[in-house]
Amino acid sequence: MTRVSAAQCDWGGSIWFSQATPKFAFMAWLAIRGRLATMDRVAVWSQGVDTTCVLCKRASETRNHLFFECSFSTQIWEPLMKGILRNSYSGKWEELVSLLATSPMEKKKQFWFRYTLQATAYMLWRERNRRRHGEQPMLATVLTKHIEKAIRNKLSLVQSKGIGGLEVSLQYWLGTKM
Ligand SMILES: [Zn+2]
Structure with a gap:
């Protein structure tokens, strides 16, 4: 079995993890x-x-382009994720899904990787x-602030509940900020 096909079987637990936000x-x-109605799929039944991707207007819209090869998405994804993933940083969907499913990670790092991935994609x-x-386009900097706010809200919730291993996450998360 290749790494990617193994990853495709194993990602369930990495999506519906404890403390995940259901809509994300x-x-x-x-x-x-x-299953997202990206334009490459829409074009199949609606010729x-x-x-064209509405975020960068420079490429065709596919899932892998949106998450996170698009230049607009990269502006958001890279600063949020580079400090968490460091050497394993990637903007490529298949590599990220493979990391989600197969990579052994420290608990809090894994949590923030999964959570940030879901929040950013959402x-x-x-x-x-x-x-x-x-609607009026939102700037990448503004969108980043919305994502950080969602992450902060989750942090305070996790901290108030005293969930094992994640309490010290605020320092950890702030430490990943570049
Ligand atoms: Zn784009």
């Missing part, structure tokens, strides 16, 4: 299963649609939908 987890689950997809519905 659901989005990530759809993305991993290739002639414009498949917020990017929401921004993509907003733009497709003609």
Whole structure:
């Protein structure tokens, strides 16, 4: 079995993990299963649609482009994730899914990797939908602040509940900030 196909079988637990936020987890689950209505898929049943990515306007929209090869997505993903993943940092979906499923990680690092991945994918997809519905584009810096706010909210919740191994995460997370 190749690393990628093993990863595809094993990602369930890495999506529906303890302390996950359900709407983020659901989005990530759809993305991993290739069920999001990205324009490459829409074009299959609806010919002639414009498949250009609304975030960068420079490439065709596919899942792997949105998460996180798109230049707009990279602006958000890289600063959030590089400090957490360090040498294993990637913006490539397949590599990230493989990391999710197979890579042994310290508990808090694993938690913040999974949580940040889901929150970022969710917020990017929401921004993509907003733009497709003609709403005013949000700047990458503003979107990053929204994601950080979601992460901070989760941190304070985890801390107030005193969940084993994650209490010291605030220092950890702040320590990953570059
Ligand atoms: Zn793009």
